[in-house]
Structure formats: structure tokens, C-alpha cells
Amino acid sequence: MPQVKVYDMGGKEVGTMDLNDNFFGLEVNESLLHQAVVLQLASERQGTHATKTRGFVRGGGKKPWRQKGTGRARAGSRRSPVWVGGGTVFGPHPRKYGFSMPRKQRRLALKCALSDKVKSGDFLVLDKLEFDAPKTKRAVQLLNDFSVQSKSLFVTLESAENVEKSVRNIPGMKAVGATGINVYDILNHDKLFITKDAVARVEEVFA
Secondary structure: OOEEEEEOOOOOEEEEEEOOHHHHOOOOOHHHHHHHHHHHHHHHOOOOOOOOOOOOOOOOOOOOOOOOOOOOOOOOOOOOOOOOOOOOOOOOOOOOOOOOOOHHHHHHHHHHHHHHHHHHOOEEEEOOOOOOOOOHHHHHHHHHHOOOOOOEEEEEOOOOHHHHHHHOOOOOEEEEEHHHOOHHHHHHOOEEEEEHHHHHHHHHHOO
């Protein structure tokens, strides 16, 4: 059973915490993590790109010249794809890029991502994480107390507005609630700060 240290917001150790093997002690499945990341990024694509085929561009109702006798190549429309101003062939059209992935696989990918953070020592548990008011300086002080300058993800029990506003002005920092945690955010940030109650909520929701 993995055991991690618990810190206060000043970076001082205040205890230890045992983690669930089924969540934080798994072997990392890299192919599953890759699939989960591709799924999330693909689902976020808008897919609103569009091009006009020859049926949508303006003009082209009259045959440019007669079929035979001119010495030129036959042509039936000025909107042909080979003409300047003509339609586009096989261009992109609005579509959805998202695809489905079994729920058990999605949850296993999340557990693998968390296990990877624990094994690498980048999983930092806090006894609490709360700010009285939105204050970027306070968030910077917290990072300095932990000697962290890299991209970090902060996970609280519920969405904490003061925490989110305090870290969002710092490049590479993000704060989410326990139920909003995902594989991409975990892997995209070097450090993961999470509160003790948020750990319990993650285990409860994604069991």
C-alpha cells in the first residue's frame, strides 16, 4: 500500500497517508493513457471547418463554350475544381472527432495516471487548500514553499473559486474539483497538489 506524506500549505510535513492500491499502486499502461488523452483532445475539437464544393460556389450555370470546334478542352462549368474560383474536391466538412471508450478503460486510465504521479514522487497531499480571497501572490508563495516552479495541478474537494482565480494567472497552473480531474490534466502537469478529502472523493467517485 503506497504511503505519502501530508503537508500543510506552508510546505511543512504534518503526517502521512495510506493510499488505495487499486487507485495509486497500479502498473502504468502507456497505451491506455495515450488512448485516453487522444479521446479527450479529439472530443474538444470543434470540427466546424468547411469548404465549398462545386455545388456551393457561385456561378457556373452556363456552359463556357460549345463542346466541339473551338480547339479548347471541353468544359461544362466555370465552377469546375480545375478552374480558378471553382469548388474544392475532398475538402474538410463539419464533423465530430470524438469517439467512444469503455467506462472501465477510462477509469483505469485515470488510475494509471494517478499511480504514475505517486511513483514519480510528484503527488503532493495537503491537509487543506483554501484561500480567503483570490490572491495570486498567495498561490506563488505556496509554490515557493514547496520549491515548485514547474506546471502544477491543484485538486480540491469541490470547485474552489478563490483557489481557481488565484492560480489561473500563473502560467502552467490549473485548479479543478475532485470530480473534474482527468487524465490529460494529470499528465500535462508536472506536479499534482491534492487535498486529503479530495483523495477520498476521487476514490469514491471513480471506484
